[in-house]
Amino acid sequence: MRMLLIHSDYLEYEVKDKALKNPEPISEEQKKGRLDEVLAVFISVEKVDESNPDEVVEKAVKEIKDVAEQVKAERVFVYPFAHLSSELAKPDVALKVLQKIEEKLKEEGFEVKRAPFGYYKAFKLSCKGHPLAELSRTVVPSGEEVS
Numbered sequence: 001m002r003m004l005l006i007h008s009d010y011l012e013y014e015v016k017d018k019a020l021k022n023p024e025p026i027s028e029e030q031k032k033g034r035l036d037e038v039l040a041v042f043i044s045v046e047k048v049d050e051s052n053p054d055e056v057v058e059k060a061v062k063e064i065k066d067v068a069e070q071v072k073a074e075r076v077f078v079y080p081f082a083h084l085s086s087e088l089a090k091p092d093v094a095l096k097v098l099q100k101i102e103e104k105l106k107e108e109g110f111e112v113k114r115a116p117f118g119y120y121k122a123f124k125l126s127c128k129g130h131p132l133a134e135l136s137r138t139v140v141p142s143g144e145e146v147s
C-alpha cells in the first residue's frame with residue numbers, strides 16, 4: 001500500500017463520473033464532501049496487500065495515527081487514489097481495506113471521512129506547507145518486500 005499524507009487547511013471533493021463499472025453505491029449527500037484542518041491520506045491499495053489485507057490495515061492505521069499525532073491533526077480524510085502504484089489491488093479488496101482503515105481510525109477517536117470509491121472526483125486541497133505537511137508511507141504484509 002502506498003500513502004501520500006498531506007496536512008491541509010481543507011480538502012473538498014465533488015464526484016464527477018464513474019471510474020469503474022460498479023463503483024461504490026453512494027447517497028446524494030456523499031457526492032460532495034469537505035473537512036477542514038485535516039490530514040488528507042491518499043491511498044493506493046496494492047496487489048501485494050492481497051496476501052494479508054487485515055495486517056496491512058493495522059500497519060496503515062498505525063502510520064496514519066503516528067503522523068496525525070505529530071502534526072496534531074484530529075481529522076483524517078481517507079481518499080482512494082489509484083495513481084500511487086502501478087500494481088493495484090483488485091477493486092473489491094481495495095474497497096474493503098479502505099473501509100476498514102476508516103472504521104479503525106474512528107475507533108481511535110479521529111473524525112474521519114472517506115471519499116467515494118470508484119469515481120472520478122474533482123478536489124481542492126490546501127496544503128499547510130510546514131516541514132511535516134507532505135509525507136509518504138509504504139506498508140506491506142510481513143514477509144513481503146517493498147518493490
Ligand SMILES: NCC(=O)N[C@H]1[C@@H](O)[C@H](n2cnc3c(N)ncnc32)O[C@@H]1CO
Nearest residue numbers: 019044045080081082088089094117118
Ligand atoms: N482519482 C480517482 C481514482 O483514483 N479513482 C479510482 C479509485 O476511486 C478506485 N480504485 C480502484 N482500485 C483502487 C486501488 N487499488 N486503490 C485505491 N483506489 C482504487 O477506483 C477508481 C478507478 O481506479
